[in-house]
Amino acid sequence: MALKTETMVLNMGPQHPSTHGVLRLELELEGELIKKVIPHIGYLHRCFEKHAEAMQYNQVIPYTDRMDYLASMYNNFGYVIAVEKLMGIEVPERVQYIRLIMGELQRIASHLVALGTYGLDIGAFTPFLYLFRDREKILSLFEMTCGARLLYNYMWVGGLSHDIHPDFQRLTKEFINYFKPTIVELDSLLSYNKIFIERTANIGILPVDTAINYGVTGPMLRGSGIKFDLRRNDPYSIYNRFDFDIPVGKGLVGTVGDCWDRYYVRVREMEESLKILEQAIDNIPEGDVQSAIPKRIKPPKGTVYSRVETPRGELGYFIISDGSTNPFRVKVRAPSFVNLEVLGELCKGHLVADVIAILGSVDIVLGEVDR
Amino acid sequence: MYQYFYELLGSEILATLITAAVPLVNVLLAALIGVYLERKVSAHMQDRLGPMRTGWHGIFQTVADFIKMLQKEDAVSTEVDKKLYNLAPVLVFTGSFAAYAVIPFSSKVIGTEAEVGIFYLLAISSLVVAGILMAGWSSNNKYSLLGAMRSASQIISYEIPTAIVVLSMVMYTGTLSLDKMSQMQTAYFWNWNILGGAEFGFAKFLLIPFMIVGFIIIYISTLAEVNRTPFDIPEAESELVAGYFTEYCGMKWAMFMLSEYGNMFAVSGLVTILFFGGYQSPLGYFGDAIGVHWMIPFEQVFWFIAKGWFFVFVQMWLRWTLPRLRVDQLMSLCWKYLIPYAFVNLIIIGIITLL
Amino acid sequence: MKQYLKNTWDGIWTVLIGMKITFKHLFTPAVTIQYPDVKVPLPERVRNRLYVNIDDCIGCDQCSRACPVSCIEIETTKAIPGEDLGTTSNGKKKALWVTKFNIDIAKCCYCQLCVFPCPTECIYMTDVYEFAEYERENLVYKFSALTETEAVEKKANFEKFQAEKEAQKAAAAAKPKEEQKPVN
Ligand code: SF4
Ligand code: SF4
Numbered sequence: 023m024a025l026k027t028e029t030m031v032l033n034m035g036p037q038h039p040s041t042h043g044v045l046r047l048e049l050e051l052e053g054e055l056i057k058k059v060i061p062h063i064g065y066l067h068r069c070f071e072k073h074a075e076a077m078q079y080n081q082v083i084p085y086t087d088r089m090d091y092l093a094s095m096y097n098n099f100g101y102v103i104a105v106e107k108l109m110g111i112e113v114p115e116r117v118q119y120i121r122l123i124m125g126e127l128q129r130i131a132s133h134l135v136a137l138g139t140y141g142l143d144i145g146a147f148t149p150f151l152y153l154f155r156d157r158e159k160i161l162s163l164f165e166m167t168c169g170a171r172l173l174y175n176y177m178w179v180g181g182l183s184h185d186i187h188p189d190f191q192r193l194t195k196e197f198i199n200y201f202k203p204t205i206v207e208l209d210s211l212l213s214y215n216k217i218f219i220e221r222t223a224n225i226g227i228l229p230v231d232t233a234i235n236y237g238v239t240g241p242m243l244r245g246s247g248i249k250f251d252l253r254r255n256d257p258y259s260i261y262n263r264f265d266f267d268i269p270v271g272k273g274l275v276g277t278v279g280d281c282w283d284r285y286y287v288r289v290r291e292m293e294e295s296l297k298i299l300e301q302a303i304d305n306i307p308e309g310d311v312q313s314a315i316p317k318r319i320k321p322p323k324g325t326v327y328s329r330v331e332t333p334r335g336e337l338g339y340f341i342i343s344d345g346s347t348n349p350f351r352v353k354v355r356a357p358s359f360v361n362l363e364v365l366g367e368l369c370k371g372h373l374v375a376d377v378i379a380i381l382g383s384v385d386i387v388l389g390e391v392d393r
Numbered sequence: 394m395y396q397y398f399y400e401l402l403g404s405e406i407l408a409t410l411i412t413a414a415v416p417l418v419n420v421l422l423a424a425l426i427g428v429y430l431e432r433k434v435s436a437h438m439q440d441r442l443g444p445m446r447t448g449w450h451g452i453f454q455t456v457a458d459f460i461k462m463l464q465k466e467d468a469v470s471t472e473v474d475k476k477l478y479n480l481a482p483v484l485v486f487t488g489s490f491a492a493y494a495v496i497p498f499s500s501k502v503i504g505t506e507a508e509v510g511i512f513y514l515l516a517i518s519s520l521v522v523a524g525i526l527m528a529g530w531s532s533n534n535k536y537s538l539l540g541a542m543r544s545a546s547q548i549i550s551y552e553i554p555t556a557i558v559v560l561s562m563v564m565y566t567g568t569l570s571l572d573k574m575s576q577m578q579t580a581y582f583w584n585w586n587i588l589g590g591a592e593f594g595f596a597k598f599l600l601i602p603f604m605i606v607g608f609i610i611i612y613i614s615t616l617a618e619v620n621r622t623p624f625d626i627p628e629a630e631s632e633l634v635a636g637y638f639t640e641y642c643g644m645k646w647a648m649f650m651l652s653e654y655g656n657m658f659a660v661s662g663l664v665t666i667l668f669f670g671g672y673q674s675p676l677g678y679f680g681d682a683i684g685v686h687w688m689i690p691f692e693q694v695f696w697f698i699a700k701g702w703f704f705v706f707v708q709m710w711l712r713w714t715l716p717r718l719r720v721d722q723l724m725s726l727c728w729k730y731l732i733p734y735a736f737v738n739l740i741i742i743g744i745i746t747l748l
Numbered sequence: 749m750k751q752y753l754k755n756t757w758d759g760i761w762t763v764l765i766g767m768k769i770t771f772k773h774l775f776t777p778a779v780t781i782q783y784p785d786v787k788v789p790l791p792e793r794v795r796n797r798l799y800v801n802i803d804d805c806i807g808c809d810q811c812s813r814a815c816p817v818s819c820i821e822i823e824t825t826k827a828i829p830g831e832d833l834g835t836t837s838n839g840k841k842k843a844l845w846v847t848k849f850n851i852d853i854a855k856c857c858y859c860q861l862c863v864f865p866c867p868t869e870c871i872y873m874t875d876v877y878e879f880a881e882y883e884r885e886n887l888v889y890k891f892s893a894l895t896e897t898e899a900v901e902k903k904a905n906f907e908k909f910q911a912e913k914e915a916q917k918a919a920a921a922a923k924p925k926e927e928q929k930p931v932n
Contacts, residue, residue: 032535039634054539054720081816084859145622145717148770151439155779162791169795169873175859183860184793211714211769216759217623218716374539374633375626375719438770442778609760714766730756 029057034377036065042139042381043388045362049377056377059369061362066392074352079105079319080179082352087173089356090390092135095128095164096332098177103258104328104339105179108321116309117181118260123194123302124164124176125259126295130201131160132333133288136385140285141212143382144221149212156204159197166190180315186306194303198296205293213289222285223276226368226380230279236364240335240357241291242384245271245284252331264301266294281383288385291333320347334358334385354393358386416493420655427654427705428455434709465643470533473640477531482641482648485524489652491517492659497572499672499693510571511559514663515552518618521652522548525637528649532640540636543626543720550727551617551624557735558611561742562586562667565600571663575671582675587668603741608668610735612704615660617723619653622712626720661704665697672697795858796877798851800891804836804870807844811862811871819855820862823848825902828909836868845906846892847899853879854887 030051036044044065050058070089074082086097099121106113138153161171166187168176176183212218228238233246243250251268253261269290271283323345329338335357342351361384368380399408429444432454436443444451469478495510522545529541565586566574578585587604588597617624626636633639638649665671672693718726781788790796807824824844835841863872881887894902 030535032539077816081814081861084816084857084861087859088857141716145625146715147435148439148713148773151441152773155440158779165794166791167793169791169793169860170858173857173859175861183864187791187793207769210765212716212766214762215716215766216755216762217718220722221716221719373719373721434774437774437778440773440776440778441780442782445782710767710770711763714770715763734756 027052032374042386045381045386045388045391047377047381049374051374054373054375056369056372056374059366059377061365063359063362063388063391066388068393070393071352071354074349076348078347079321079349082349083178084173084175087175088389089354089393090132090332090334090337090358090387091172092387093128093132093333094172094174095124095176096132096330097337098174099125099259100328100330100332100337100339102177102179103330104326104341105319105321107328108324108326108341108343109179109316109319111180111314111316113180113314114309114311115307117311117314119302119306120182120186120311121177122259122261122264123299123306124167126298126302127160127163127194129295129333130292131157133292134160136333137208137212137285137288140382140385141218143378144218146212146215146218149208152204152211153208156201159200163190163193163197166193178315179319181313182311185311191303191306194299198299198303201292201296205289208289213286219275219282221375222281222379222383225276225281225372225376226383227277228279228284228364228368232364232367233279236367237360238335238364239360240331240333241287242284242335242361242364244269245287245383246279247271247273247283252329252336256329258328258330264298266297269294281379284383284385288333318347320345329355332357334387334390335361356390356393358384358388358390359393362386362391416496417490419496419498420490420493420658421651423658424651424654425455425459426702427657428458428650430702430705431654431709431712434706435713438710438713459647462644462647467643467645470640472533474531474533477527478640479645481524481528481531482638482645482652483524484527485521486648486652486655488518488520488524489655489659491520493655495571496659496662497575497666497672498697499690509569511563511569511574511663514571514659515556515559518656518659519548519552521656528641529637532637534640536633536635537637537639540626540633540639543633544620544637547620547624547626547720547723548618550724551614551731554610554614554727554731554735555618557732557739558607558614559667561607561735561739564739564743565746571666571671575666575673578670578673581673582670585668585670585673585675599745600742603738603745604668606734606738607742608664610731610738611667612664612707614727614731615664616708616711617727619656619660619708621657621708623715623717624723625712625717626723657705657708658701661701661708662697664704665700669700790875790877794875795860795873797853797874797879798856798862798889799872799874800849800851801870801872802846802849802891802893804838804868805846805849805891806836806840806842806868807846807849808867810865810867814861814865816859816861817855817857819852821848821850821852822846825899825906827902828905836870838868840868845894845899845902847894847902849891851889851891852887853889854884 032049032051033046034049035046046062046065048058048060048062049056068088070085073085077085083098083101086101087094089097134153134157138150138157141147141149141153164174164176165171167190168174168184170176228242228246230246230248233243233248238246239250247270249268249270252258253266254268267290269287271278271280271287273280273283274286275282321343323343325340325342327338327340329336331337336355337357338355340351340353340355341349344350365381365384368384369377372380399405429452433443433450435441444454447453447457469475492514495513525544525548526541529537529539529544532538562574563569566577568574568577582588587608588601620626626633638646641649674692674696807822809822809824812818812820812822823846825847827843827845858873860873879887892899
């Protein structure tokens, strides 16, 4: 007589230490082997898009902060670029530079969280705290500039809420010098650790065509070996003036497109961001950061789609204007949301512990997934 | 020790009770200090401060926590299997408590001078598995169940390399008694087993590399047996919330914790006895030098505790450095790496001993 | 076999490297502080609890309109002639009694949008960040300088004034008619 066996359904989340927020995963298990993963989202839905319709254009900015709360600057950035495009505003050079610097600092800060929590998912607690310690330094730079540590509302349509602090340039340079060795330290403490490699290499391999078919962007796509970065491929702001590399996954310790590659792309991206910062920080031109801010933001009738490369991938804003002071419709293409879809594909045939590793390497922010 | 108290008090019952209380005190102290040390070590490794408010540098933090635990409501979910659920923490704690009975803190302070001490130690520590399985099964929680299953397979697998290394040491020393083993490594560090034992000769130097290998193997496998990172998959907090004790709270939870930290010291003690001279001082006894012989046992207690805590510290150090392995990698580490190495080591040590 | 030995070696070696790093950190000073006893100095631009200097407020309602979450509630009453409200510190003449100026700080998202439009710079963010309360109502900050009775009184005053004016107007409107009649 054959033994009767059945699969076990395990509910992971929304309250679970490593679902990075309030994601619920329904796992169908056979022993510890994954048969199926169904992500359930929506626990953090705050109606951003609907809210935006009732707001004036500049009042939407604090709401964009709260989507990807680990990269608020970049969400501001994407939104203001879209509105400026709609209105045809030319922003001053100084503003462009400061925005770019803030954006790259934000990219580092966001990757620090992603890498730190990834280590935490794998079980390494200490790198997490080292990285958060460094992130605090970036947040202090932001706080010095605009007064907030997490939700900045810093970039405005046509300008910035504050000019940079007189000490900002000096402290940023100090930070760049301080931060370089800590990347090396991270590499030897975590990236090349044998156990870490065992846990992440050859796990959750994302083949190129699957990635493209699902519309995956950001470090995930680059981890699969495609050199696609909007900063280079569809340059916005002044990114085309700077010299930086686009790191891609090479399968150094496993297969191209595995978790380790995605992790390592983020590490290398931090280095590239430092490169950009070094080029930009000394060349901020003089000027008034608020000179181009329009008195009333009342864009002409029309639609606009503009996209930026946030730390998580392509963040797009689609705005319809009916000529009034409120947007008629704001649609967000959130990178985490799109990247999350591929989870089911990645997890098949792995163990429960791998689901955590894979989810961590996708690097979702639930605020952005659910909006 | 029983003999000593029996002669002192003249009552069998009292002597038994006192002899039994000594390991209990030891295990509780080990757990209290262990938890505090863990907090402090982890904090400083991560550039934090750790507990600072209860007493000097938070020294009473664990005591305060312990009192808090005692006061906590014992919330039991309605769906658990009550009998097993209540029995499990007791069983786990008993396992680690009983292990302390044969650990010689000094030539005088030892629960029982059982001739088969090491055998007993290996056997009694398996009791923990039963407790963990019970806890996982009775909790009626899928995470607990997964944790318990992992834990059972892990502990049972890792007992094999432990046993093999122990076997090679037993072969080498020719005794099963932990006390005798310690005595053989007389009071200078070059007589320790890790440096080839007390007998001087060509074999001593030949043995050193294999002793080191043996030490590494047993250290790793005991680490796995007490569920410490990188082998803490049964309670992997990022996967299984808290593993087999997810559903426990208050004092029952504390008992799991106590036994974990108690075990940490116990296995460190075992490693110390096998390879690092047990309670023997590395540089001779002060008491010997000045002719005050009653001081020697106290010195021995000091050295044993110092060595034991050093290895506990290394366990913590590892924990706060490494990520954790996956469950199948854990098994392959055991079966594909540790056991073959341990076997080869066993054979070589056996041959050298024979020669 | 070679791979096997390499794996063993890699495992041990990378663990040792990691241990070296953590050991170094054991002796670096902690970066955390003991919060309520020690506090980090805040930068000058810090954005925390709002404060309204009501003496300077002209009741223009601009801050309330700028707020994306509508957490500022302002009610004003016009002053009647003869009541002198004084001027603000930057010389603007005040013409409105601010009878109600409530900020529900529980709703506030500290976006600072209300601060910029204020013509007299009387609403601003302070560096107070420890203002937790047990009751939610306590988080509604009332900034109006007038007590409730005063507010009612001002309102009544204005209404009376309005009514009188209306009456005067009505009277004025009625009069010419009467005056015109005889002419016809
Ligand atoms: S800070 Fe923002 S949310 Fe708070 S009261 Fe001002 S405008 Fe409203
Ligand atoms: S904007 Fe300034 S003056 Fe106007 S109502 Fe608000 S606080 Fe008063």
